[in-house]
Amino acid sequence: MEIYIHIPFCVKKCLYCDFLSSTADDETKEKYVKALCDEIKSGQNKIESVSSIFIGGGTPSILKAEFIEKILSTVYDNYIVNSDAEITIECNPGTLSYEKLLAYKRSGVNRLSIGLQSAHNNELKELGRIHTFEEFVENYKLAREVGFENINIDLMSGIINQSLESFEDTLKKVVKLNPEHISVYSLIIEEGTALYEQVKRMDEEGINIRPSEDVDREIYKSTKQILSSFGYERYEISNYSKAGYECKHNLGYWTGISYRGFGIGAASYINYGNEAIRYKNTDNLTEYLNGNNTKTEIEKLSMDDMISEHMILGFRLGKGISKSDFYTKFEMQLYDRFGDVINKYLANGFLIDKDDRVYLSDKGIDVSNYILSDFL
Template identity: 50%
Template sequence: MINKELELYLHIPFCKSKCKYCDFLSAPAQEDVKIFYVETLLKEIRQKSYIYKDYKVTSIFFGGGTPSILERNEIKKIMKVMYQEFTIEKDAEITIEANPGTLTYEKLNEYVMSGINRLSLGLQSTYNEELVLLGRIHTFEEFEENYDLARACGFRNINIDLMSALPRQTLETWKHTLKRIINLNPEHISAYSLIIEEGTPFFIQYQEDCKRREKGEKPIILPSEETERNMYYLTKKLLSQAGFQRYEISNYSKPGKECRHNIGYWTDKFYLGLGLGAASYIEGTRFSNTSILSNYLETDFKAYDVVELTSKESMEEFMFLGLRMICGVSMNKFYNKFHRSMEEIYGDVIQELQKDGLIQLLLKQGEKIIKLTEIGLDVSNYVLSRFIIE
């Protein structure tokens, strides 16, 4: 009997060039490497699928890198094999990430024909100057062209990635970016504040900026904390006015258009990651593929970093992942899963966080819910870390 649900993630670790803020597993690559990679990925799909015969696939997500960098035939082939190998639900959400400038009419048509029904466009900003500083290789105009093309090809579910707190960005340009995107009327918007990750070119710039701030000098590129916060408040305000609901810390959507795949990560759904470095979570066990391309290409499909979650870790994850959802977590579900009450495990923490105004408790259709408050969302890291048990 097929009753268990599974999400699939496929990693395409290639891009035209690496962005200055990016610390994901991706890099530019030669054409023959890409071809070989797709072949290997197909092998992996074929090899592993039999283990998941009892699962029905509810969502598929092509992430990267830049999945749209692949030839349309390659996507077609991957999708074909996926349908052959897995049981995929009829209304499964199937997303592909794409970078503006890599899409053509032919590609988009092929995606639709292959069953892909959701497109995620990594735009980040509508200002070409800001895009250049990020190391993006497309212009806003190219994006607009691609967006119209996607609509024309029949995409009825499009996400646009945006980033605030960018170098040289001002509250004014951010406002304008938001407005221009709202006017395009996409179904979903991911709005992140730029986070400076160690090991990226931005990290060095950021450190220099910090030094300048200390000396009381004007930082060169990054907006001040004040500006950053105002950008964030503006995001919440403008998107909500335009009918977008915030359903996760950084994600906004039109009603019913939440990204099911992404929600799965926060709500204890099982997912299988395929491709280089992809992470999986199956029946309480987390594991990853190798992150070394040459090993992967030699068909190393073994599970690495295998962690069978203890009940303690499971409880922690229930909390710190679940609370990323604006709707919060259910105490009833917690009890059903762990046979211990949330109050018993986290009573003190909940009380303290509630006192500090970071979480709120409410009853919803007989269910006891705890969720982050607006302030709690601002400092979610702090709040979530409290749910790690000593």
């Protein structure tokens, strides 16, 4: 199984952010770490072996290093963590120091995921990020000095006033640093965020500040081209890595491994083979700090639900769905279940069937939402 730990604190709210995160004082952070450790202890499952731990947020690197050490040692005391487990912490430039990075390393963290988003300071400003590109480079070099050999950099496309050229320039600056992994997600402007209001105001004045869908599509194509020329493989719709550096934790999500989430709003998924359960922790910070962690959105998944999820998540992966793996998991042949749909998309070149695997072609990726809905 995998473990996810949510740290819901940030230096300040980015303009586009609708994640469960907020600013907080030192006392609240300390209380939260205590409540989190209590929750981890109450998970009491020493028999399950853990293949990955992901400390996400928010901005986990905002916490004092000793808190991260405390959280991880609580996990080690209460779970069997595999010796080759991937242990990631999400960091934001501007919140890292040499001492913090050393403490992460000491406590077993072996992968950093750094939120850069753009190499252009004007775009970072549009997003309301707290850092500049130069601060990111400084932090990145520090991480290498400390000895981190597995680093992901998060980038964003579709930023206000971003052009194809400025995105490509970001990409080229980032590959020069030679990270092992790069994620590129499109900016989604969610209702309720400050950016949503800003864009709405501009729209009302007839000014379009968002890159067009054509630019977004060009960015997507160019990302794959540029990154593959530097040795990165697109192994998932939005994720690229050097060989052997795919994110184990996310691969686990996409292939249906059980995970337990700790902290406010964290989701858990327990896979029992022929059925599964999914639920979320309370997203109320005050309740959580008082030890009142009511589970919400409890959902029981039948075998049919699990099969649908297997298809939807599997097609996000570059390697797609393995026919033999499908048989092992569900005791039925992939083609007996989905032969009609698969054959339809094979015929028009949206799917490819090769060496035990069925996966989306490049042209299939462009219309993936449409294709995936056929597997529900």
